[in-house]
Amino acid sequence: MQERRRTPRRRSYIGATIVFNNRCSTIDCLIRDMSDGGARLIFSDTINAPEQFDLVINKMGETRRVQMAWRQADQAGVTFLKQSAVELAAQEHARRLREVEADRTALRARVTELLGRE
Incomplete structure (x- = not known):
């Protein structure tokens, strides 16, 4: 399979939180790999998240606006927005x-x- 990412991904194990609905709704997740352009998120269960949301990366104390690129049962790929x-x-x-x-x-x-x- 040909790699389509513009930047190489790095394996990770970082806790994060999906935040949406005017910061009223949150979903905990795990970042399993990340690149400068996006990340692969793992969830404990199937989720119902919007196409765009804020991803709070706990360890880094950073919040990134992301766009859903793909999703499967308990995981999703997101693209970091500028x-x-x-x-x-x-x-x-x-x-x-x-x-x-x-x-x-x-x-x-x-x-x-x-x-x-x-």
């Missing part, structure tokens, strides 16, 4: 905000610990 500069900036801002909030929580716990020792 993101605008505004979307990329918003994602980076959200990622940095999560980091700062985690730092703040850790510092607050440390201050509480130090004050409790006196």
Whole structure:
């Protein structure tokens, strides 16, 4: 069988979440292989997802807009859609905000610990 992908795929085992319906609906999945252009997703059961949705890649702290390329019973192939500069900036801002909030929580716990020792 001839490979039709423009970029080589890499095997992976990364948890992800499909988000759609104005962020009201989610489906957990597993990314089994990924390339710069798309990914193959595995589900625990057959799913009913729209043709386009957001894919939240948990390990990377990244959200990508994707288009369904194909689907079979418990798996699907998706193509990553190009993101605008505004979307990329918003994602980076959200990622940095999560980091700062985690730092703040850790510092607050440390201050509480130090004050409790006196």
